[in-house]
Amino acid sequence: QVQLVESGGGVVQPGRSLRLSCEASGFTFNSFAMNWVRQAPGKGLEWVAVMSFDESQIDYADSVKGRFTISRDNSKSTLYLRMNSLRPEDTAMYYCSRVIPVAGGEYFLDHWGQGSSVTVSS
Amino acid sequence: EIVLTQSPGTLSLSPGERATLSCRASQSVSSSYLAWYQQKPGQAPRLLIYGASSRATGIPDRFSGSGSGTDFTLTVSRLEPEDFAVYSCQQYGSSPITFGQGTRLEIK
Numbered sequence: 001q002v003q004l005v006e007s008g009g010g011v012v013q014p015g016r017s018l019r020l021s022c023e024a025s026g027f028t029f030n031s032f033a034m035n036w037v038r039q040a041p042g043k044g045l046e047w048v049a050v051m052s053f054d055e056s057q058i059d060y061a062d063s064v065k066g067r068f069t070i071s072r073d074n075s076k077s078t079l080y081l082r083m084n085s086l087r088p089e090d091t092a093m094y095y096c097s098r099v100i101p102v103a104g105g106e107y108f109l110d111h112w113g114q115g116s117s118v119t120v121s122s
Numbered sequence: 123e124i125v126l127t128q129s130p131g132t133l134s135l136s137p138g139e140r141a142t143l144s145c146r147a148s149q150s151v152s153s154s155y156l157a158w159y160q161q162k163p164g165q166a167p168r169l170l171i172y173g174a175s176s177r178a179t180g181i182p183d184r185f186s187g188s189g190s191g192t193d194f195t196l197t198v199s200r201l202e203p204e205d206f207a208v209y210s211c212q213q214y215g216s217s218p219i220t221f222g223q224g225t226r227l228e229i230k
Contacts, residue, residue, distance in 0.1 A: 004166070037221075044223035045159075045167075045210055061218060095167065102173075106214040108157040110178065112166040 002026040004096050004113035011119045012086055020116050022079040022096030029077035033099035035109055036070060036081050038092035046092075049081065050099065086120045093117050124148055124213050126222035134230040141198040143225045145211035150191045152215035158187055158196045161208045161224070171196065
């Protein structure tokens with residue numbers, strides 16, 4: 001069955017960096033686009049970034065553009081999120097998810113990991 | 123971007139009752155590209171409905187979705203104890219994808 005397992009979260013000071021990983025199994029990882037979504041405490045879900053199966057297409061939310069970098073290693077079936085210049089408002093649970101595309105380049109998310117917690121605080 | 127507003131914020135019902143959750147969009151969602159997810163504490167979000175009314179694999183038929191344009195509804199026909207959770211809608215008709223703030227379905 002499809003499994004997505006995030007890791008790498010923790011407590012970090014403002015301005016520092018962190019890298020999240022998402023290890024995938026149970027499906028052909030290099031055939032699917034992948035996505036990061038976050039959820040701040042007590043808030044709704046917020047889309048963060050998406051990457052196509054072949055890394056040719058990448059997009060970011062305006063709130064993280066220029067600070068976060070999504071990447072993947074298809075040989076390791078792993079998705080990454082490098083987060084630089086972290087801010088207190090980046091505090092959230094970060095979920096990776098598998099993308100199911102529909103016409104026009106839009107998509108929904110059919111499988112999610114359990115999340116990795118990031119706290120940005122001094 | 124499209125803003126999704128879910129109501130009510132919290133819904134208190136008993137097992138066996140019918141639950142109706144609303145998701146309203148700030149502008150029309152093209153092609154009814156709307157999904158619903160279920161979240162339980164400490165668990166991964168679970169896809170329930172996509173395309174406004176199509177059930178995802180393995181989702182019981184007591185869950186149904188309807189609507190188009192700006193108004194969408196998730197209905198749980200007869201609540202089971204395991205259905206008490208947070209439900210979020212997501213539109214994917216235009217970029218960026220956006221989510222509602224969630225409805226908490228709690229046991230009365």
